[in-house]
Amino acid sequence: MSRAMNRIAVLTAALAVGAVAGIALGKPRKQFSFRGRSVIITGGSRGLGLELARQLAMQRARLTLIARDLLELKRAERELKGLGAEVLTVPCDVRQQREVVEAVTRTVTEMGRVDVLINNAGIIQVGPMDEMSLEDFEDAMAVHFFGPLYFTLAALPHMKASGGGRIVNISSIGGKIAVPHLLPYTASKFALAGFSDGLRAELKQKNIHVTTVCPGLMRTGSPRNAVIKGKYRQEYAWFSISSSLPLLSTSVESAAAKIIEGCRRGRSRVLIGAHTRFALLLNEIAPAAAAKLSSIINHLLPGQDSGAGAPKMGYESHSKWSPSWLTHLNDRAAWKNNEILIRS
Secondary structure (H helix, E strand, C coil), X not given: CHHHHXXXXXXXXXXXHHHHHHHHHHCCCCCCCCCCCEEEEECCCCHHHHHHHHHHHHCCCEEEEEECCHHHHHHHHHHHHHCCCEEEEEECCCCCHHHHHHHHHHHHHHHCCCCEEEECCCCCEECCHHHCCHHHHHHHHHHHHHHHHHHHHHHHHHHHHHCCEEEEEECCHHHCCCCCCCHHHHHHHHHHHHHHHHHHHHHHHHCEEEEEEEECEEECCHHHHCEECCCHHHHHHHHHHHCCXXXXXXXXXXXXXXXXXXXXXXXXXXXXXXXXHHHHHHHHHCHHHHHHHXXXXXXXXXXXXXXXXXXXXXXXXXXXXXXXXXXXXXHHHHHHCCCCCCCC
């Protein structure tokens, strides 16, 4: 009898827990709207940042765009105001904490508050480890880790004072799986992903939702602004082609839409691209196979150039392979997303 009673007691307790969980999960959550929200986007003058701004403008967010280049900012501002958006542009080097604090202060002064922070600013150096300098790693860490850290520290007091907010950190598949010939980028994105995941755990109780975004290759048009080292024509060719092929990359429009929806829902992580999900799954269930595949890819990439000169920008590294029909989608995206700036 006692054994039967114990089973009934356990079953009753399980049903009670299930009922409470069901009520909690079934409780409708208030829909987060971007209308009227003050949104800071670093790296907002071109590429993914600009597309995020476009889509948020259509949702009537009030935008602050952060970038180093004033001409790029003004060009983005004209486009967004043409969509009816309220836009503030602030020239700022995210590597400089003083400038970051001034940028956030100006945003609060002119926009009244900070509701959403999207840490998107980025740089990328392409080439083998032997060609990378200590400064390359320091620069990548300054932009991808310390920049988001500075902006987070500056924005948090305002979010806490207003009762909550949202922070989106654009990491990368390279922040979860090491990618050869992109080591400064990979190392710094790993740091950002770890910071972002830990930050979410600490801020959730303050009604501040942190989302870590891990996209794979995207068709933003940005390869032309990458720093290329070593055998620069060959390095640029593989990087720009792989960033353009539909099976290996995602359109910037699709990526931006998924990031915004992830931010709206307060998701912990947003993975972009089937190739990203596959790579992460392979790395989890068969790490040895993933490491072997990475080694094979590295073997196929260009080797060290013993006579390498100064680093080149992507747009200085053209060859018969790039630009070509293989890079058409990314080349077209470059024009659309302000990656090609015609200076007068």
